[in-house]
Each structure stands twice: as C-alpha cells, then as structure tokens.
Amino acid sequence: MEKVLLTGNPNVGKSTIFSQLTGINTITSNYPGTTVSYTKGKMTAIKRPVGCESVCGGNCGLDGLKHDSRRHRRKGRQRSCQTDSQLITYEVIDVPGAYRLDPTAKAEKIAASMVSDGDIIVHVVDATNLERNLFLTLQLLEYEKPMIIALNMWDEAKHKGITIDINKLSNCLGVPIIATNGLSGEGTYALVSEISNAKKPINKNFSKDTWKEIGKIISSVQNLEHRHHTFSERIQDISIHPVFGPITAVLTLYLIFRIVLYFGELLVGLMGNLFETFYSPLMYKLSEWLSGSPFFHSMLVGNITQGGIEYEAAMGALTTGVFMTIGIVLPYIFVFYIVLGLLEDIGYLPRIAIIFDKLMHRVGIHGYSIIPMFLALGCNVPGVMAIRNLESRRERFITAVIMCTTIPCMAQSAVMLHAVGSNGPIYIFVVIAALISVWLLLGSVLGFFVKGEKTALIMEIPPYRKPTVKVQFKRLGMRVVSFLKEAVPYVIIGIVIVNIAIYTGVLDKIADFTAPVISKILGLPKEAIGSFLIGIVRKDAAVVLLESYSLSPWQMVTAITALILYFPCLATFIILLKELHFKDTMKAILIMSTVTLITGFIMNILPETNATPYLFIVFSILFAVVISGLLQKAKDRRYKI
Amino acid sequence: MNLSKGKKLIPYTIASIPTDSLVNQKLLALGIYEGAIISIKQFLPAKGPIIIKAGTGEVAISYEIAQHINVIK
Numbered sequence: 001m002e003k004v005l006l007t008g009n010p011n012v013g014k015s016t017i018f019s020q021l022t023g024i025n026t027i028t029s030n031y032p033g034t035t036v037s038y039t040k041g042k043m044t045a046i047k048r049p050v051g052c053e054s055v056c057g058g059n060c061g062l063d064g065l066k067h068d069s070r071r072h073r074r075k076g077r078q079r080s081c082q083t084d085s086q087l088i089t090y091e092v093i094d095v096p097g098a099y100r101l102d103p104t105a106k107a108e109k110i111a112a113s114m115v116s117d118g119d120i121i122v123h124v125v126d127a128t129n130l131e132r133n134l135f136l137t138l139q140l141l142e143y144e145k146p147m148i149i150a151l152n153m154w155d156e157a158k159h160k161g162i163t164i165d166i167n168k169l170s171n172c173l174g175v176p177i178i179a180t181n182g183l184s185g186e187g188t189y190a191l192v193s194e195i196s197n198a199k200k201p202i203n204k205n206f207s208k209d210t211w212k213e214i215g216k217i218i219s220s221v222q223n224l225e226h227r228h229h230t231f232s233e234r235i236q237d238i239s240i241h242p243v244f245g246p247i248t249a250v251l252t253l254y255l256i257f258r259i260v261l262y263f264g265e266l267l268v269g270l271m272g273n274l275f276e277t278f279y280s281p282l283m284y285k286l287s288e289w290l291s292g293s294p295f296f297h298s299m300l301v302g303n304i305t306q307g308g309i310e311y312e313a314a315m316g317a318l319t320t321g322v323f324m325t326i327g328i329v330l331p332y333i334f335v336f337y338i339v340l341g342l343l344e345d346i347g348y349l350p351r352i353a354i355i356f357d358k359l360m361h362r363v364g365i366h367g368y369s370i371i372p373m374f375l376a377l378g379c380n381v382p383g384v385m386a387i388r389n390l391e392s393r394r395e396r397f398i399t400a401v402i403m404c405t406t407i408p409c410m411a412q413s414a415v416m417l418h419a420v421g422s423n424g425p426i427y428i429f430v431v432i433a434a435l436i437s438v439w440l441l442l443g444s445v446l447g448f449f450v451k452g453e454k455t456a457l458i459m460e461i462p463p464y465r466k467p468t469v470k471v472q473f474k475r476l477g478m479r480v481v482s483f484l485k486e487a488v489p490y491v492i493i494g495i496v497i498v499n500i501a502i503y504t505g506v507l508d509k510i511a512d513f514t515a516p517v518i519s520k521i522l523g524l525p526k527e528a529i530g531s532f533l534i535g536i537v538r539k540d541a542a543v544v545l546l547e548s549y550s551l552s553p554w555q556m557v558t559a560i561t562a563l564i565l566y567f568p569c570l571a572t573f574i575i576l577l578k579e580l581h582f583k584d585t586m587k588a589i590l591i592m593s594t595v596t597l598i599t600g601f602i603m604n605i606l607p608e609t610n611a612t613p614y615l616f617i618v619f620s621i622l623f624a625v626v627i628s629g630l631l632q633k634a635k636d637r638r639y640k641i
Numbered sequence: 642m643n644l645s646k647g648k649k650l651i652p653y654t655i656a657s658i659p660t661d662s663l664v665n666q667k668l669l670a671l672g673i674y675e676g677a678i679i680s681i682k683q684f685l686p687a688k689g690p691i692i693i694k695a696g697t698g699e700v701a702i703s704y705e706i707a708q709h710i711n712v713i714k
Contacts, residue, residue, distance in 0.1 A: 099670035131696040132672040162697060211674045224697070242686045354701045358689045366703065367690065391663065456703035457690050458667045463699075 004043070004090045004195055005118035007111065007140065009133050010097030011462050012126040013152040015039075016182030016471075018094035021192065025474055026094060038110065039094040045196040047086045088196060093118070096388075099132075101139045110388075115140065120198045121147040122191065127157035127164060127179070128463070130222055134214045137173065138206055146198035147175045150191055154179040156465075161225035169221040174202030183468055232464045239351045240461075249355040252348070260335050264414065267331030275327050280309050283319055299499050312547055315499065321492040324415065324544050329487065330480070332414035333378070337479045338472070340378055345467035349374060350459060357457050362632055363440065364447020365390075366457040369399040376407045379483070380572040383407070384579055393584075394452025400580055401446060401588045404568040405595055406439040408539070411487060415543040416560050423553035426613045433617040434561045437624035438599055442591070444628035448635055486571065487538065494534045494541040501530065521597055523604035524559050525549050535563050537570050554612065558603040566596040644707040645691065649681050653712035664706060672696045673710070 006014045006021075015026040022041030098111035115121070123140055125133040140147065151166065170177040176194050180187030206213045229237075238244045287304055290297040302316025311323035343349055349371050357367030369390060376383025383403055387396045408416060420427040501507035507530050511518070515526040522528075527549060535542030546559050567589065568576060576585045606612055647653055655677045658668050672695045673679065683692040688704040702710070 100666060102666060129696065129698040132670075132698055135670055135672070160697070211669070211672075211676070237683075240683050240685070240692055242684065242689075245685070350701075354685065354690050354692070357701075357703065358685070358687055367701075453663070455663065456706050457701055458664065458671065458703070458706060459701045460671055461692065461699040461701055 001089060001091050002119040003117065004092045004120045004122055005095050005114060006092065006122050006124060007095050007115065007136070008097060008124035008152075009099055009126065009129075009136055009460075011460070012097065012124045012133065013180075013182035014097065014124045015094055017122070017124055017150060017152065017180060017188070017191075018092060020182060020185050020188045022092050025478055038096065038114065041092045041094075043090050043092045043192070043195075045088055045090065045192045047088050047196040090120070090195065098136065100136060115143060115145075118145060120195060121145050122150055122195065123147055123175075124150045124152050124180075124182075127151045127154045128160055128162060130157075130162075130164060131214060131218050132460075134217060135210060138210050138213065141173065141175070141201055141204075141206070144200055144203075146200050148191065148194045148198055149173065149175055149177040150180045150187070151177055152180045152182055154187070155181050155184075161227045163223045163225070165221045165223075169217070172204070172217045172221065174204045183471070236351075236464050239348065240354060245351070245355050249352050252343075252352075256336075256339050256343075259339055260332060260410075261417065263335040264332035264417075267334065268328055268418075271327040271331055275311065275323055276308070279322075283309055283316075286318065295503065298503065299496055302499075312544065315495065315545075315548060317492040317495045317499070320544055321495045321541070322488065324540060325411075325484070325487045325491050328418055329411040329414045329540055330483070332417070333410045333483055334476075334480060336378055336410045337476050340374070341472050341475050342467055345465060345471065347462040347464050350461050353459065354457070354461070362447070362628055363398065363402065363443025364450065364454070365395050365398050365443075366455060368457065368459055369395065372399055373403050373407055376403050377410060377413070378479070379409045379411075380404060380407065380568055381575050384572055384575045387579060391455045392453040394450050395455060397452075397580060397584055397588070398443065398446045398450055400576060401591055402439055402443045404572060404576065404588065405442060405565050405592050406435045408435070408564045409569075411483070411538075411540040412543070412564060415540045416564070419543050419547055420553075420556055420560055423556060427553055427557050430557050430613045430616055431561055431564075433620050434557075434599060434603070435564065437620040438565065438595060440624040440628045442595060444631040446591075448631050487540070490538045490570075491541045491544075494537045495544075497537075498530050498534050498545060501533075517597070521604065522558060522562055522600040524551070524555055528559060531559070531563065532566065535569070536567055536573075539563060539569050552608060554603070554606070554608040557613075558600055561603065562596050562600040565599060566592055568592075642712060644681070644693070644702075644710040644712050645688075645704055647681050647712060649683070651714065652678050652680050653714060654678055656711040656713050659706065659709040664709075668702075668706075668710075671700050672698065673700065673702075679712070 006018050008014050018024065018039065018041065019026055021043045024039065024041040026039050093114065095111045095114050096108065098108040100108070101112045101115065121140055121143070123137060125137065137149065149170075151164065151169075157164065166177050166179060176198075178187050178190045178194055180191060239248055283301060283304060284306075287297065287301045290301060298316070300316050300318045302314035302319050304310075304314050304316070304319065309319060311319055311327065314320050352374070353367035353370050355367075356370050360367050360369055369387075372383045372386035372390075374383075375386050380403065384400055387399050387403075390396045390399060416431060417428055420431055498507070501510070507527070510533070511526040511529045514529045518524050518529050518532075519526050528546065531542040531545040534545055542563055543560060546556065546563070551559060567573070573585070576588065580588060603616075606616065644653070655673060655675055657675060658673060659665055668674070673693075677695060679693045679695045681691060682694050682699060685691070690701040690703050691707045692699055692701050
C-alpha cells in the first residue's frame with residue numbers, strides 16, 4: 001500500500017485535511033505543535049487510466065471517485081473511465097508539523113525521519129503565510145518524491161488581501177497545487193484526484209540560497225493589497241499589549257476558573273438528581289440481589305441505606321466508583337474542555353505563552369512550556385506528550401517535573417474542589433497557594449541546578465480564528481469519550497482493589513509499615529496509605545477514599561496537597577517513561593516524593609487555627625517569590641549565543 | 642543596531658542573526674534571515690519577548706535573542 005504523507009509547517013491545517021481525506025477524527029487547534037505524534041488512516045481513490053487526460057483535459061473525475069464518462073463518449077471513446085480506472089487504497093499519515101528538515105525539537109525529528117519513507121507527499125501550505133512555508137517546500141522538493149501542494153486557508157488569504165497566482169506558483173515549483181479549505185472540505189476532491197495521479201516534481205534546479213529563491217518566487221506569484229485593521233486584529237493587538245496583555249491573561253485565567261467552578265457545580269447538582277432518580281433504584285435492586293453474598297455486596301455496592309444512597313461514602317465500585325467519575329468529575333471535565341477548546345481554536349494559548357515568558361524564565365524554561373501545562377490542567381497525559389515540542393532535554397525535564405508535581409488534572413481538581421471546598425472555600429485557596437509556591441520554588445531550584453542548554457523563545461504567533469461549532473463538538477466528544485474509557489474502569493478497579501485489601505486485612509499491614517511516614521510526617525491517620533496506594537492508579541479515586549476517613553479540614557488540605565504532589569497517575573507515569581526515559585523519570589519521581597514529604601511536613605507542623613489558612617496563603621507565596629528571586633540573582637547566567 | 646533597541650513600526654533590514662546553530666536554524670525557518678525586511682510590532686515589559694512582523698506572519702522572539710540580531714534602517 002502506498003504511503004501518503006501529510007507534511008507542512010506547524011498549524012497549517014494538516015490534521016483537518018487528514019480528517020477530510022480519511023474520515024478519522026483528530027484533535028486540531030489553532031497553535032503550533034498540536035500534533036506531536038503521527039496518526040495513520042486509509043483513503044481510497046480512483047487512479048485514472050493512461051491517456052485519460054488527453055481526452056478530457058484532466059477535468060474528469062476531479063473527486064477521484066466519480067468520473068464524467070459522458071465527456072469521453074462525446075469524444076468517441078467506447079470505454080468509460082469508471083471501467084478502466086483502478087481503485088487504490090492509500091495509507092495516509094498525518095505527520096507532526098515541522099519548519100525544516102534539519103530539526104531540533106523531538107516532534108520535528110519524527111517528521112523529518114518519516115519523509116524518506118513516504119511514497120507521495122501532500123505538502124500542506126498556509127496560503128496566508130506563503131513565504132515562510134516555502135522554506136520547507138524547497139527542502140521537501142530535494143527528496144524528488146511525487147508531491148502535491150495543498151494551498152490551505154485559501155479563503156482566509158483572500159480575506160486578508162493576499163492573492164496568489166496558483167498556476168505561476170505551480171510552474172515555479174514544478175508540482176501541482178490545489179487550493180483547499182480544510183474546515184469546509186473545499187478542494188478535497190481535487191486533492192484526492194491529484195494524489196491518485198501524483199508524479200515526481202519537475203526538476204527546477206533551485207539555487208543554494210533558499211531565501212533568495214523564495215524571494216524571487218514570492219515577488220512573481222504573490223500580491224498584497226493594503227487594508228485596514230479588522231476587529232479581530234485589534235483584539236490580537238490588545239492581547240499582546242504591554243499593559244493590557246498581562247491584565248487580559250490574568251483575567252482570562254481567573255474567568256476560566258470561575259466558569260469551570262460555576263458550571264461544574266451546576267452540572268454536579270443536575271447529575272446528583274439524575275443519579276437519585278434513575279440509578280439509585282438499580283443499586284437498591286442490586287443490593288437486594290447480592291444480600292446473600294456479603295463479599296460481593298461490599299465490593300460492588302458498599303454501604304447503602306434505604307433512606308438514600310450516600311454515593312461518596314458508600315465505597316462500592318458501582319456506587320462510589322461510577323458516581324465519582326460520571327456524577328462529579330465528568331461535569332467539571334466537560335466544562336473545562338469546552339473552555340479549553342475555545343481557547344485552542346481562537347489561538348489565545350500562544351499569546352499566554354508570550355505574556356508569561358518572563359515568569360517562565362524564572363523557572364529556567366521559556367514561555368512555550370506554559371502550553372503543555374495548560375493542557376495538563378485537563379489531563380496530564382497530553383500535557384506530557386506536548387513537551388516533545390520543547391527543544392532541549394533540560395527544558396523537557398524541568399517542564400515535565402513541575403507539571404506532573406504541581407498541576408492537578410481536571411478529574412483531580414474536581415474531586416479536590418468537592419472534598420476541600422466542603423469545609424469552606426478558603427481551603428481551596430490553601431491548596432492552590434501550596435501548589436503555586438511549590439511550582440515556583442521547585443522550578444527555580446531546578447532551573448538553577450539542572451544542567452543543559454538554555455533555549456529562548458522563538459515562536460510563530462497564529463492569527464485569531466473564529467471557532468467552528470462542528471470542530472468544537474467533535475473534539476469535545478473525543479475528549480469526553482477518552483476520559484470515560486480511561487477513568488471509569490480504572491476507578492472501579494481501584495475501588496475493588498482497596499476493598500479487597502481492607503477485607504483481607506492487607507491494608508492494615510501496609511498501614512502499620514508506613515505509619516511513621518503517613519502519621520509522623522504528614523500527620524494523617526495511618527489508614528490514609530490506602531489513598532496514596534490507589535492514587536498511583538487514579539488520583540480522583542484516591543480523594544474519594546480520603547473522604548471516608550474523618551479528617552479535620554487542615555488534615556484534608558494536607559492530604560490532598562500531598563496526593564497531588566507525590567506521584568503522577570499510572571497513565572502519566574507510562575507516558576513520562578516514554579518521553580523522559582527511565583533515568584530521568586526516576587529522578588522526577590524522587591524529586592516528587594521529596595517535595596511531598598517537605599511540603600506535607602511543613603503543613604503538618606502548623607497549628608490548626610482559624611487564621612492558619614490565611615497566613616499559609618500569604619506566607620507560602622511570599623516565601624516562594626523571595627527564594628525564587630534570590631535564586632534568579634544567584635544564577636546570573638546570562639544567555640550566551 | 643541590535644533589534645532590541647529598535648523602534649516600533651519602522652521597517653528594518655536584518656544585517657545579521659545569531660550564529661548559534663539551533664537559534665540560527667529556527668530563525669531562518671521562520672523567515673528571519675539576513676536581508677529580510679521586518680518591523681517591530683510590540684515590546685513586552687521587563688525585557689520580555691519582542692513581537693516582530695516578518696513577511697505576512699508574526700513571530701515572538703525573546704529579548705536575549707533580539708539583542709543578537711543586528712538590523713539596519
């Protein structure tokens with residue numbers, strides 16, 4: 001099967017065209033680096049018979065599937081292309097975006113290594129930024145593989161006053177060019193048709209000075225019309241304004257927090273009612289059915305009474321397990337992914353990276369690292385995968401460590417908000433303050449000590465784009481399904497394991513063994529080890545278990561902070577191993593454990609008074625800012641080029 | 642003059658870019674090469690990134706790198 005590679009610069013719409021060609025849904029967004037690994041799919045097209053073009057001028061079968069046989073008959077040919085043409089299946093590969101084929105970032109390396117293996121290259125070019133895209137085009141032409149250029153975002157270019165003479169450009173490069181719009185599907189049929197008839201490029205002998213060559217091409221094919229600033233461009237200017245930019249960024253982050261909290265709570269209430277009305281009767285029936293076997297009853301249903309099921313305390317796999325994932329976590333995840341999807345499509349995330357670049361420098365990395373961290377707020381797994389876009393091992397290590405240590409995923413945040421917030425909203429802010437302080441301190445210490453190349457920000461800024469409802473729904477659906485597939489079984493299995501450990505007395509033995517750490521250092525009841533063990537599988541399940549111990553508000557805050565910090569969940573750990581490899585992952589785990597013990601111990605020794613939460617918030621942040629400032633001064637390692 | 646000392650909205654021609662291979666390759670791929678005409682769109686405070694217009698696109702460059710990009714009016 002022939003391999004069709006979809007290549008191009010980051011954020012030119014390769015994944016959207018991939019979805020159009022193969023029908024496979026992929027996650028797309030408006031910032032460079034969304035695709036960090038390749039996706040494969042299949043596409044079927046009709047290959048035109050030899051001589052067909054001389055009869056119909058190449059206009060037949062533009063979609064590669066239908067063919068205008070009447071036109072051939074008019075020309076006196078007896079056969080139609082439908083009978084002579086061949087049905088061919090291609091393997092289509094969506095390659096991560098790359099600016100060049102001599103790359104430094106891990107995602108770009110994947111792209112470069114794949115090009116030589118492909119049979120046909122579909123090079124997706126952003127029509128709004130032709131000049132920059134041609135750099136990679138000229139590098140790809142050197143491979144002398146059959147190639148077609150999909151000039152994407154064609155409509156947007158026209159809207160921006162950019163006109164491109166496609167025929168001239170095609171002659172200059174020696175390859176066919178199809179104008180496309182990945183979102184609407186315009187040009188896809190023509191592209192399929194060209195793929196099935198792809199030929200090697202006509203050799204144009206470009207000079208060694210790539211940019212001089214590009215300059216010549218651009219001046220002959222592109223025309224720019226002057227036009228006034230649009231409303232969207234004015235908003236873009238505000239979001240990177242020296243004064244309004246940071247204000248907008250902080251307000252946006254605060255707004256996201258409030259929206260997720262407000263609508264999340266609203267949906268949690270709704271889900272609670274739905275569970276009571278539709279799910280509780282089922283659980284009562286199951287409870288009745290299992291009344292003869294107490295073991296299975298405690299595993300699956302747990303403790304329920306006839307007055308109403310207390311889902312959070314029942315501790316049955318089908319009561320607490322299902323309710324926590326679908327009734328508590330899913331609503332918050334749902335709202336967060338709607339907000340994240342909007343920010344991704346509009347193109348705001350790269351602006352946040354620019355605004356926070358200076359802050360990120362304090363922890364020894366640059367602004368782009370904030371994008372993986374933002375993704376980690378939804379789930380740590382895509383967050384860790386996104387570190388592939390970072391160039392140095394040092395940057396990848398620091399970003400991964402501070403992200404996995406201090407950034408709780410939405411599932412964790414949801415149960416955390418629920419568990420801690422029930423004692424008062426101030427305790428939510430205590431956990432947030434603890435995490436921000438650890439983030440700043442840990443990052444500063446790592447930035448100071450971790451050796452390696454220090455890179456600086458060089459990042460393309462995409463224009464703002466209007467989000468489309470279709471893409472939003474498709475991506476939201478994919479993310480929700482992926483969450484449900486991963487969370488529900490793991491939480492259920494986790495609860496069953498803990499129940500078995502309690503039932504058999506194994507948990508008591510482990511609790512006795514780990515009591516010095518759990519009770520003396522963290523100040524928690526020794527049984528809390530059950531939560532930490534289950535947290536290795538799923539942190540949201542661990543918080544559920546915590547709620548079954550009667551902890552004081554401050555103990556709950558300490559336990560939840562420690563749970564967030566101590567170890568990534570199993571899925572994240574596996575991806576960490578893949579991205580950082582064994583040695584660096586072990587170092588990361590060691591750092592996380594040490595940070596947990598130090599933070600937990602500090603929180604444990606504080607007296608539990610009414611003023612403690614307020615004092616903790618102020619002093620922890622102040623302490624982190626001062627220490628990180630001192631480290632910054634001590635570092636004094638100027639950037640050397 | 643280096644780019645960090647430039648003024649907003651004035652077209653500059655790039656005279657030289659850093660020779661460090663990593664930075665050099667990245668700038669080249671984004672259309673920031675010797676002879677390219679660019680203009681500064683925005684300076685972020687406290688020696689934050691500088692946003693420049695190169696061709697029809699925009700690129701953010703950290704202040705430290707901008708100090709090593711020489712431009713002429």
